[in-house]
Amino acid sequence: MEKQLMRIGISLPGDLLENFDDIIMERGYSSRSEGIRDAIRTYNQHYEWMQEIQGRRAATISLVYDCSKKGVSNALATIQHDYTDLINSSVRFHIETESCFEVIILDGEGEQIVELAEKILSLKGVKNLKLTTIPKTEK
Incomplete structure (x- = not known):
């Protein structure tokens, strides 16, 4: 089964985007999209970790x-x-x-x-x- 890619649009302050671009370049990501996907995965994992705190x-x-x-x-x-x-x-x-x-x-x-x-x-x-x-x- 093939995963369907969804296109989104976001608005960010310029300095935040510039900093993100610098980081993804340093880390060797092929694109902003790949960096954003990784950031969202990390955010989701953090949320799941927080839900397990009991x-x-x-x-x-x-x-x-x-x-x-x-x-x-x-x-x-x-x-x-x-x-x-x-x-x-x-x-x-x-x-x-x-x-x-x-x-x-x-x-x-x-x-x-x-x-x-x-x-x-x-x-x-x-x-x-x-x-x-x-x-x-x-x-």
């Missing part, structure tokens, strides 16, 4: 966001207030004039940790998010 976990969420974008800081605070039972600590600092780096340290049920990470990741202005979890053993 049970008691210790975790960190590290994120970079545009703190000059109207409303993003307040939205982050509101979301975090909804998960105070999970959050042990957080630290935030400016890495550039318009960019903040924040690390949130968590302890709780994996499903809730993933839910929090996904809510933060979906905010407009969040540039990057990394979730790290480890199972928590009960003594």
Whole structure:
């Protein structure tokens, strides 16, 4: 059975596309399409990994966001207030004039940790998010 290829169109900021083009050239991809297919496969695998996080976990969420974008800081605070039972600590600092780096340290049920990470990741202005979890053993 032959796979049907679908054609899509996307809009990207110029600097993001230039950076992507540089990376796919360095990595030896034959085309943008091949690079995008690989990126989508990686994104899908990451999503599937996140769906498998269950049970008691210790975790960190590290994120970079545009703190000059109207409303993003307040939205982050509101979301975090909804998960105070999970959050042990957080630290935030400016890495550039318009960019903040924040690390949130968590302890709780994996499903809730993933839910929090996904809510933060979906905010407009969040540039990057990394979730790290480890199972928590009960003594």
